[in-house]
Each structure stands twice: as structure tokens, then as C-alpha cells.
Amino acid sequence: MTHVLLRNVEKYYGAVHALSNINIEIANGEFVVLVGPSGCGKSTLLRMIAGLEDISGGDISIAGRRVNDLEPRERDIAMVFQSYALYPHMKVARNLGFSLELKKTPELDAQKAIANAAKILGLDPYLDRFPRALSGGQRQRVAMGRAIVRRPQVFLFDEPLSNLDAQLRVHMRTEVRRLHQELAATSIYVTHDQVEAMTMADRIVVLEAGQIVQTGSPLELYERPANRFVAEFIGSPSINILPGRILDTGRVEIAGESLPGPGPVGAKSGAVDVGVRPEDLHPADDGALFGVVSVVERLGAETYVFMKCADADLCWRVPGTPKINIGETLRLAVNEERLHLFRPEDGARLN
Amino acid sequence: MLVLRGYSRLIGIFLLTLSAFIIVAPFLWVALQSFKYEIQILQGTWFTEPTLHNYVDVLWSQRSDFLKNVLNSMIVAGVSTICVLVVGTLAAYSLARLRWKRWIAAGFLAWTLVFNMIPPLTLVGPWFLIFREIGLLQSLFALVLTHITLNLPMTVWMMMAYFNELPRDIEEAAMVDGCRRIDAFWRVSLPLVAPGLIAAGVLAFVFSWNEFAVALNLTSRATATVPVAIAQFSQQYEVQNGQMAAASVLSTIPALLLMFFGQKFIIQGLTMGAVK
Ligand SMILES: Nc1ncnc2c1ncn2[C@@H]1O[C@H](COP(=O)(O)OP(=O)(O)O)[C@@H](O)[C@H]1O
Numbered sequence: 001m002t003h004v005l006l007r008n009v010e011k012y013y014g015a016v017h018a019l020s021n022i023n024i025e026i027a028n029g030e031f032v033v034l035v036g037p038s039g040c041g042k043s044t045l046l047r048m049i050a051g052l053e054d055i056s057g058g059d060i061s062i063a064g065r066r067v068n069d070l071e072p073r074e075r076d077i078a079m080v081f082q083s084y085a086l087y088p089h090m091k092v093a094r095n096l097g098f099s100l101e102l103k104k105t106p107e108l109d110a111q112k113a114i115a116n117a118a119k120i121l122g123l124d125p126y127l128d129r130f131p132r133a134l135s136g137g138q139r140q141r142v143a144m145g146r147a148i149v150r151r152p153q154v155f156l157f158d159e160p161l162s163n164l165d166a167q168l169r170v171h172m173r174t175e176v177r178r179l180h181q182e183l184a185a186t187s188i189y190v191t192h193d194q195v196e197a198m199t200m201a202d203r204i205v206v207l208e209a210g211q212i213v214q215t216g217s218p219l220e221l222y223e224r225p226a227n228r229f230v231a232e233f234i235g236s237p238s239i240n241i242l243p244g245r246i247l248d249t250g251r252v253e254i255a256g257e258s259l260p261g262p263g264p265v266g267a268k269s270g271a272v273d274v275g276v277r278p279e280d281l282h283p284a285d286d287g288a289l290f291g292v293v294s295v296v297e298r299l300g301a302e303t304y305v306f307m308k309c310a311d312a313d314l315c316w317r318v319p320g321t322p323k324i325n326i327g328e329t330l331r332l333a334v335n336e337e338r339l340h341l342f343r344p345e346d347g348a349r350l351n
Numbered sequence: 352m353l354v355l356r357g358y359s360r361l362i363g364i365f366l367l368t369l370s371a372f373i374i375v376a377p378f379l380w381v382a383l384q385s386f387k388y389e390i391q392i393l394q395g396t397w398f399t400e401p402t403l404h405n406y407v408d409v410l411w412s413q414r415s416d417f418l419k420n421v422l423n424s425m426i427v428a429g430v431s432t433i434c435v436l437v438v439g440t441l442a443a444y445s446l447a448r449l450r451w452k453r454w455i456a457a458g459f460l461a462w463t464l465v466f467n468m469i470p471p472l473t474l475v476g477p478w479f480l481i482f483r484e485i486g487l488l489q490s491l492f493a494l495v496l497t498h499i500t501l502n503l504p505m506t507v508w509m510m511m512a513y514f515n516e517l518p519r520d521i522e523e524a525a526m527v528d529g530c531r532r533i534d535a536f537w538r539v540s541l542p543l544v545a546p547g548l549i550a551a552g553v554l555a556f557v558f559s560w561n562e563f564a565v566a567l568n569l570t571s572r573a574t575a576t577v578p579v580a581i582a583q584f585s586q587q588y589e590v591q592n593g594q595m596a597a598a599s600v601l602s603t604i605p606a607l608l609l610m611f612f613g614q615k616f617i618i619q620g621l622t623m624g625a626v627k
């Protein structure tokens with residue numbers, strides 16, 4: 001069942017076209033992540049759903065109700081801000097219960113809701129404190145608690161974890177997912193961090209310069225990126241892009257060596273950008289890629305080997321800690337069934 | 352924080368003492384006179400047995416209206432301060448938050464500055480004529496209006512600094528939580544700028560309390576404020592130095608009290624946005 005529907009949504013700031021033709025359907029209980037580089041319009045889109053920005057064109061509906069002309073308070077949504085935006089002059093308990101106070105919820109019910117949220121988030125010991133007496137992580141929890149207490153139709157998150165240190169961020173990532181499983185509430189989550197998007201999302205919407213470039217599950221995006229931008233944005237370390245050619249025979253050629261396997265069909269001959277994930281390489285005596293190792297990063301569980309090859313920097317991801325030294329010459333072959341071919345001019349996918 | 356050592360510390364202490372002395376000395380001298388009889392003041396005697404005669408005379412004698420003057424000043428300063436805070440805060444909020452066209456906001460702010468740049472005395476003449484025409488001359492109401500006009504710019508500027516410091520997110524969170532904009536203003540923004548309200552309020556009150564030029568020209572004997580009354584102790588045939596000194600000392604009490612309790616907020620207010 002569709003819960004949040006965005007149809008042909010547009011946003012102009014004066015002459016600046018910040019968002020164009022945004023269409024998203026979000027099902028009940030789905031966790032959708034909007035991801036994209038800084039300045040691509042993620043926050044703007046989220047704030048339009050929240051009612052904090054005017055909608056220049058198109059329609060937004062929540063739970064079957066067109067909300068274009070409704071105030072934020074009439075949309076039955078909750079939002080977690082990047083800055084947390086706690087009320088500095090209210091204690092944690094009142095911060096949590098402020099929305100209920102405004103709704104004139106009976107005192108007893110409100111207290112129950114606050115106690116419940118505090119328990120879920122482990123905020124019990126802090127209910128009597130002011131926000132300024134909390135650590136960053138605790139403030140973040142209060143901001144989440146404020147949203148939970150509401151029991152809204154939709155949760156909106158605008159980069160809620162980006163002010164936390166790396167370790168806490170990883171922890172909160174799972175925490176947010178766990179909450180989502182418990183509450184099963186429709187959630188729209190904005191982030192510029194592709195790892196966050198990959199680990200948390202049911203479905204990812206990738207934005208670039210105010211336009212949706214691809215929508216899909218994390219694995220779909222990883223395995224079949226719609227263009228070079230998505231391919232490079234998703235995945236860490238980033239995908240290798242090598243200049244190549246499609247020959248008249250339909251075979252692919254990298255670094256002047258035609259790949260042995262059957263060439264991908266359906267693409268016109270000519271120059272092509274070949275995308276190879278770092279894990280889709282393996283050593284082979286007759287491999288097409290050949291270069292000198294320049295950097296070796298050992299992470300324990302896996303090792304990243306960087307080398308210069310065919311005028312491009314190549315990263316090879318190897319499980320474990322193999323004995324590879326800087327300066328060594330390597331010959332690698334690609335897993336041909338996992339190649340990504342992009343048109344050099346506009347980056348569109350060819351295979 | 353600047354820490355001075357050695358010679359520079361001595362010089363620093365000397366300069367501080369000197370400036371404190373320059374500021375406080377005249378006031379102490381006046382305070383000293385207020386405890387002397389007129390004849391001792393005229394003789395220039397330095398130390399005498401203190402007397403409260405001047406104070407008793409100022410406060411309770413038949414020919415002194417001092418208590419009435421204090422009441423007038425209280426009314427004028429109190430009412431004008433309240434009005435200035437209400438109007439100034441709302442104007443500042445509007446300028447800081449609502450999306451006014453740039454030139455409208457800039458024009459408004461420049462216009463308010465005009466009142467701070469020209470000496471109030473240039474306005475007194477026109478005001479005198481205006482209030483005479485509409486029959487408000489020598490009323491407290493007229494004086495309140497002029498003090499509002501004079502105090503509003505500073506209040507708007509100061510409150511704007513406070514509203515600009517307040518993150519928009521907090522208000523937006525309140526609006527998502529269920530507030531109308533007016534609720535968000537009343538329940539969230541206003542409590543958070545309370546220090547600004549106190550600072551601006553104290554400054555406006557003290558200014559109005561001390562204001563002399565306009566009050567002198569627009570009031571009568573019945574509506575005279577404290578500064579006007581103090582000046583009138585010095586008349587053509589007689590100067591009541593002792594009473595004047597006593598009245599001066601008394602008149603500083605409210606301002607001193609307010610400054611004492613409000614100074615923390617005032618320093619914060621005047622330097623708001625200066626350091627980030
Ligand atoms: N109030 C505004 N006026 C003009 N342009 C704006 C305004 N807010 C955002 N923009 C522009 O819209 C684009 C998207 O901004 P934003 O949604 O904040 O990006 P993101 O959250 O993805 O980093 C940016 O290019 C930004 O410059």
C-alpha cells in the first residue's frame with residue numbers, strides 16, 4: 001500500500017531549479033533512504049515533505065491525503081534534525097512530551113508515552129536533565145525519542161547521525177534499524193553517507209543535482225548501477241573506471257587487450273568506460289590488467305591493493321592478508337560477467 | 352583572557368584605577384554634598400558631621416514634589432519600556448525570521464538608526480508643536496510616546512541579534528511537533544531570548560529614567576519627571592545645592608539596582624554576535 005507519494009515534485013529557489021520532476025512511491029512501513037552528494041537537494045526534499053518548504057510544483061500526499069497546503073503540524077509527521085534542535089529551556093522529559101502537551105493529551109497517557117520512549121532509548125536516567133547537560137549521543141537519542149513519542153504516520157530523518165563520532169554512528173545505525181523494526185513506521189532517511197544508505201535502507205533513492213538518478217534496493221544499486229555516477233557513489237572502496245573500447249566484434253578491450261570471454265552484447269562499438277568493482281579482479285597469468293603496486297592497505301579481514309594500470313588507478317580488494325609488496329608487478333584478470341559498461345559522454349549504462 | 356604581568360600589570364592597574372576614579376569621583380562628590388547643610392556646601396568645607404536634613408526636605412517638605420516626580424518617572428519609564436519591548440521584540444522577530452525583501456528590511460533598519468543619529472533636541476521642537484496641536488502637551492502620555500520612539504531602534508537591533516543567534520531548526524522542530532508559528536514564538540523562541548528581553552528592558556528603562564531634554568520641554572510642574580525636578584532645584588534666585596544633591600543620589604537608586612541585576616545580560620546583549 002502506498003503511504004507517501006511524491007508526484008512530479010518541483011522546487012525553485014528564485015531562478016535556481018533545486019529539484020526537478022521527483023517521483024517516489026513509498027510503501028507502508030518501508031525504510032527509504034535519500035542519498036546523494038552534498039547540495040543535491042536531499043534536505044530540501046525532506047523539508048518539503050515536512051511542510052517546512054513550499055512546494056513549487058507537483059503533489060505530495062501522505063496516507064492518501066494531499067498535504068501540499070497543510071502546515072507541518074497538520075501532516076502527522078515527526079522529524080529528527082541534524083542539529084537535534086532540542087528545546088534548550090526544557091528538561092528531557094518535557095522535550096520528549098512537548099508534542100503531546102500541544103495535543104492536550106491526558107497527563108497520564110503522556111507520562112506513559114514518555115516513559116515508554118525513554119525505556120526504548122535508554123534515557124531513563126536523564127529525564128530530569130537539561131539538554132546542555134547531555135553528551136552528543138544522548139542528545140541524539142532525545143531527538144529520536146521526541147519523534148517516537150508522537151507515533152506519527154511518517155518519520156523523517158535529516159542526517160541524524162552525522163554529528164556523532166564514527167563508533168557511535170555505527171552503533172546508532174543498527175539502533176535506528178532496530179527501532180524501525182519495532183515500530184514498523186514508514187521512514188524517510190536523508191544521508192550523504194553511502195555506507196549508511198547501504199546498511200539501513202529497504203530502498204535507496206539516489207539524487208544528483210536535484211534529480212533522481214536511480215531507485216532500488218541496496219543490492220540492485222550495487223550490482224546494476226544505472227550510470228557511472230551511481231556506480232562511483234555506491235561502494236567503498238569506489239569502483240574502478242577504466243577507459244576501454246567495444247570492438248566491432250562486440251568484444252570489450254581494456255588497455256589494448258581484448259577480453260577473452262564473449263563480449264557483452266547490444267552495445268555499439270566505440271570508446272567505453274569499463275567499471276570494475278575492486279572485488280571483481282583476480283590474479284591470472286594471462287590477465288588484461290598489468291601494473292606496479294603503489295600502495296597496500298591492510299585492514300585485517302581484507303587488503304586493498306592499489307596499482308597504476310592503463311593510465312588509471314586500480315584498486316583490488318583481496319580477502320585476508322596476502323603477501324604483496326609495494327613495487328611488485330601484478331597481472332590481474334576481471335570477472336567478465338560482472339563488468340559495468342558506461343557511455344563516456346554521459347555515463348549512461350550500456351549493458 | 353588577557354593576563355598582564357610585571358610592569359604592564361602595574362600600568363594596567365593604574366589606568367583602571369584612574370578611569371574608575373574619573374567616573375565615580377563626581378558622583379561621590381555629589382553624594383558627599385548631599386549630607387551637608389547649604390552653608391557648609393557654600394563654604395566648601397570638606398568633612399562635616401553628616402545630616403539627613405536634605406533628604407528629609409526633598410522627600411517630605413511642603414514645597415517639594417519629589418515623590419510625585421518619582422511616580423511620574425516610574426510611569427513614563429515603566430510604560431515606555433513595556434511598549435518598547437512588545438513592539439521591538441515583535442518587529443525584531445519579523446525582521447529576523449519572516450522573509451522580507453532585502454531592501455524593506457534594510458530600509459526599516461536604516462530608518463530606525465536615524466533616530467539614534469540625530470540629537471533628540473532637534474526632535475523636541477516638532478514634537479512640542481505636534482503635541483500642542485493635538486492637545487497632549489504636558490501629558491505623561493506624550494512623554495511616553497517620545498521615549499518609545501527614542502528607545503525602539505536600540506531594542507529592535509538588540510533583539511534582532513538575539514533572534515538571529517537562535518537556530519531556525521528549534522522553531523521548525525516546534526512547528527513539526529504541533530505548534531503554529533505564534534505558539535513556536537511564544538513557547539520556544541521567546542523563552543530562549545529572555546536574557547535579551549531583560550537586557551533591552553533595563554537599558555530602555557534606564558534611558559527613559561534619565562532622559563532630560565525632551566522631558567524638560569514637554570512636561571509641566573504636575574508631570575515633571577525626576578531629572579526635570581532635579582534641575583529645578585536650581586532656580587533664578589536660589590540654588591538649593593543640598594536638596595539637588597540629595598535628589599540626585601535618590602534618583603540613581605532604581606537605575607543602579609536594575610543595572611546591578613541586569614548587568615550580566617546587558618554585557619551579553621551588547622556583544623551578541625560580536626564573537627562566534
Ligand atoms: N533558501 C535557499 N535559497 C536558495 N537556494 C537554496 C536554499 N536552500 C537550499 N538551496 C539550494 O538548494 C540546493 C539543495 O540544498 P540542500 O537540500 O540543502 O542540499 P543537501 O541537503 O542535499 O546537501 C543547494 O544547491 C542549495 O544551494
Ligand SMILES: [Mg+2]
Nearest residue numbers: 042043044159
Ligand atoms: Mg542537507
